[in-house]
Amino acid sequence: MAKDIAAFKAAGDKAVLESLEKIKKDDSNIFITVCGSSKTAGSGPLAGVPIALSDNISVKDVETTCASKILKGYIPPFSGKAVLDLENAGAVIIGKTNMTEFGILGAPSAYGPAQNPHDKTKKAGPSSAAAAVAAGLVPAAVSSDAGGILRVSASFCGTVAFKPSYGAISRYGLIYYAGSLDQIGVTAATVSDAALVAEILSGNDLCDTTSLPEKLVYTDKIKSGDKPLDGFRIGIPEEFLEGVTADVMKTFEEAVSTFEKLGAVCKKFSMKTAKYMQPVHDIIAAGESSAMLAKYDGTRFGPRAEADNWHEMIAKTRALFGPVVRRRIMLGVYLLKTAQYNDYYMKSMQTRTLIIEEFESVFQEYDLLVSPTTKDIAPVIGTPCNGGCADELSSFSAAIAGADLAGLPAATVPCGFVGKLPAGLQIIGGYLKDANVIAAAEAFEKAADFVKVQEAV
Amino acid sequence: MIQKDETKELAWAARIVVEEQDIPEYQGKINKKLSYYAVIADAPTAGVEKTVNPSHLKTVLRKDVTVPSMSVEDALKNAPDVYETSFKIPKIL
């Protein structure tokens, strides 16, 4: 199944062709567009390595749809910063992976759902980037992660995913629907590969105001020895465990004891702003998406519905959004209206401050927070997932919403199986303390030796 | 809670055609969200500053240096309708 960057590199010149061949054979609807050829391979740390991108990252001259009918046929005239960074590192952009419409949770892809490589009757999650890695089609894939779409998919598919602190990776070229909540992340077979690619993508970009001035370095922070997490204080917010199934909880408890064996001190505690995290995330996501998705009007790009008046024309064109996206936009419009702005939107922006402040004080006491990445394993295709998808919420859980709202670095690493399907462990670090997250994830990965476990299955 | 007519107004304010028969479903789902949001009412936000973006950065400015514009072909290549080098649209009023 999943193969790391070294394994692909070992195939040399054939890596890209083999990847293309496997993608062609794969029938699980992981890719929307395949675009790579080995002719485009360059030199650098990812020389000749095929990398996939979620279909909301713009690649010049390659159709980019966000899995929405409203972007059918749209060909960006420019490439995003992440794309340029990957190409400069020698990588080959092999194709664009399936996703929920615009990456919005619970919004079905216009191309239908992708299948989970571990069990084709199960969902691959909202970003098929993880499935592309889990199926061994690529060693790493890059995807947006608002609402946890990447981390959740990685948990469903048994891959590693890492999204750095907000601002570490330029969003230029990423077609986000909620700019203050989204950050590009990386999924890979191993923590070190995810860290390597994230490091390549990190760095200041003059095209994104929120881009951090300094490049974040991840790959040289990893300690070795028997107790690499000696002295680490790990917190477990009780609220992040609510609704978790017994099976997933079992994998989590084992993970906690693994951390303790690695030298960390783990402690449960309560976060009083936890109950606000998902509703605040939802309100902000709705408001921001009502503005971010206003540009899809059939005027400058994309399909256009027929009408003899422009306003009618755009209203008909915008009916190409799926129903979940339409409702999200309408909800956002409602929440931002002057009459209720203070009660919902303003209140949410203020509550967001309280959430960030509580995280700041929590990270005075703890180096990391851990929780199960998802409350349950991948659901059966056609059924809603356990975690708010049925209610069309913008985030999977309080833990995920909280990390988005505060812009915290977070990773998921496989931590066991429930039947055939993997479960994931989420590790959240303090703002700009990305190296802690990577160090803990890598130590855990080594100790749990999950790669071997996976192969045994 | 929003009413049926308000739901239709919202659809128009968002410039999205929603079929008449779908309006009750939209109304219901939006109202369900509004009920769900009730929990934030007790957040102690009196006097708390708003957070717009989790970035801690301030005053990020760009130097006033020109960057070449796109070619007009690139600018127009996705256009549904074009008149000379302009985007053509149906009448506005």
Place this chain on the structure above:
Amino acid sequence: MVYENPDGIMIGLEIHVQLNKANTKMFCGCTTDYTDKEANTCVCPGCMALPGTTPVLNEKTVDGAIKIGLALNAEIENETDFFLKNYFYPDIGNGYQVTQFDKPIIKNGHIMIEGEDGELKIRIKRAHMENDPGKMAHFGSIEKSTGSIIDFNRSGMPLVEIVTEPDIRSSKEARRFLDKLRSILEYLDVFDGSREGAMKADANISVNIFNGKRIEGTRVEIKNISSHKAVEKAINYEIMRQKDFLRKNKPLVQETRHYDEDRNVTVSLRVKETADDYRYFPDFDLVPMVVGGRVEGIRATLPELPDAKRERFVKTYGISDAHAKSLVTERAFADLFENVAAAVDPKIAASWTADIVKGELNYRDMPVTSVSAEDILAVIGMVSKKEISEESGVLVIRTLLDEGGKPTEIVSAKGLAMVADDFIVTAAKEAIAESPDAVADYKAGTEKALNFIVGKVMQKAKGKADARLAREMVLKELEKM
């Protein structure tokens, strides 16, 4: 004299100023120099609102706004931010305009203008930064068009919208305010008023006295007026219309109207059933802007502004206030004067630059750069050395504006040099010999007869003689007789 404002006119202006002296647009690196360019050739994915672009604010536009704030004697907000103003219109690709809301970068300023009854303070309520939409054109009139086209070259141009309190009491004061504002903006080098679409104004007008009694006026907004002259005319029309409605007891509606320049009328724009809700909320793609430290740096480099310059000209050069006022309206013109005044008597410099050069430039609608201080000094030099007459001096200026060339060349090409003194002595002798009757009359005490003889001398010199000198020579010759 106190201006009574018999109709209780209250006018407030909202002026949109393009910071078109910046090289690049507000949030992207596209050029601001799009005038005369083919449609959609000065655009990038950002200003064309393609998916996946992120804005980054141009430093020059922030500094430009700060300059304006300081020049308007206003407070500069230390920490400010941007909001999204949401509405659907084809020229605003994103579906929102990036603007400022509750914390505009500039507030509480003022400008002094020459009011109906002397100096008048016009308060500036606020000024905020925002971006310009693209430009639309319609096939046929907007009401009856079959379709429209959009050009995004203008999209993303940096704007500052300046909002006054309703302190203006007449169309003339509105015009003077705009002239003064434009002059200040050009001094600051943030704005070139000669470019198309550089300045647009909305005017809020109400008549608040009727039949000598104070009434609750109805505020009518006229949108998007494109020239100072049109503002004056639109306001005049609107005041007349409102007074007419009041006289006829017709109800006035608080509304937005459009000024039709060709017909010189204001027309109602479609009244909407419900007021627009722009759903303002903070722009989550940008971070807060702290201007603090920049302000003092900019203040230190702020140029001397028109009012200060006018005062200094009167004080330092001893020229009249009328001359000073005329000289300072344009910074380059004031500089021209100072360059001339550095070499000659400032009063002579003022009279040549303000009275003659400015008049000739305005008459030809030519910019100050069409004439140099060296040329003016050369002319003044020749006149004062009596090498040419004053009339010839004016002719030299006109010629160099119309045909080019150097003053000395023009003087020789046109043969404008004054004739020599001995030529005048000879001419005087001849004129006396040729006019025995006039000489007799003069001797008999008819002073006027002298003019006839002097006139004859001037004729002989073909105008290239100093009239006073000619008169002296004639008198001298007559005394010898």
